[in-house]
Amino acid sequence: MSNQENLRDFEDFSFSSTTDSIHALHVDDDRAFVGMVKTFLERKREEIRVTTETAVEDGIETLREGTIDCVISDYEMPDQDGLDFLELVRDDYPDLPFILFTGKGDEEIASEAITAGVTDYLQKGTGTDQYTVLANRVENLVEKYRAEQEVFRGFQALESAQEGIGILNEQGEYVYLNQAYAEVYSTDREEILEDHWESLYPEREADRFRQEILPALESAGTWTGQSVGLTIDGERVTENLSLTQLDDGGHVCVVRDITDEKQREEELRREQRFLETALNSLNDLFYVFDEDLNYIRWNDQFEEVIGYSKAEIQELTPMDLFEGETKAEIEASVPHKAC
Structure with missing residues (x-):
């Protein structure tokens, strides 16, 4: 043709x-x-x-x-x-x-x-x-x-994500995970693939998953919170965890290691407690205010002497504690922020 x-x-x-x-x-x-x-x-x-x-x-x-x-x-x-x-x-x-x-x-x-x-x-x-x-x-x-x-x-x-991402089947075994996921637990992905999720958690935390977290996941379809895992060497890992239920009964797990963050938070809390103890041990009044004349820190002695509660002090300025000529002299000597 x-x-x-x-x-x-x-x-x-x-x-x-x-x-x-x-x-x-x-x-x-x-x-x-x-x-x-x-x-x-x-x-x-x-x-x-x-x-x-x-x-x-x-x-x-x-x-x-x-x-x-x-x-x-x-x-x-x-x-x-x-x-x-x-x-x-x-x-x-x-x-x-x-x-x-x-x-x-x-x-x-x-x-x-x-x-x-x-x-x-x-x-x-x-x-x-x-x-x-x-x-x-x-x-x-x-x-x-x-x-x-x-x-x-x-x-x-998935492979380039900073968060650890893992996929588990209905039996709770890992069928996929990226390298970031393995690094949370200080191991290689080959060491985790086909293992059960329980191998990455201490027994008490695994019980919490079975009794609280997994039932909540099955009911709502998602769960987000903090948990404590185990590295391959047995070190504890504090982690942010997000779980999503899949139609086949498995679930997707997104994990981020926040161990260092939690340690820094605890260090800050310890420093805060130490500072408060030191300031409250002073016999003298101690207080600090910012450029807007708002009180930002004071000790217990200051509260006792002026007779105001913490909530009330937060609403005061140093000028509120003085009257008459004394107040005028102090106002004149304190530099004010330009409008």
């Missing part, structure tokens, strides 16, 4: 429609043929846009310059054939859909193409049915490729 007859049959040629656009690159040294394929695919499949080239070198250049979702290539071409093209594509785009669309139906070529990493192999035929098949292959392969890329990007995000 001639190209003109194929185009006349085009009125009866139709495809289903999808919403995402697809940019395909078709390389074939037959300029009339690639033009016809482009026409067939684009007219009835609005989401497909085809760029055509007649040489492998030009195809590689187009591939590097634009965003291509799928490559379609002939086998027999001057200078470089379709397998040469496939090898060049695979060097930079190892997973990009590549369809060898050729009139040469040789089993040896098909075997070589599969070995070289071709995604699909389609033999040219007659009539418009071959373009229906080609369009379906392009659509299905691109859909699969995009889904795989989406999963890959998701795992990249």
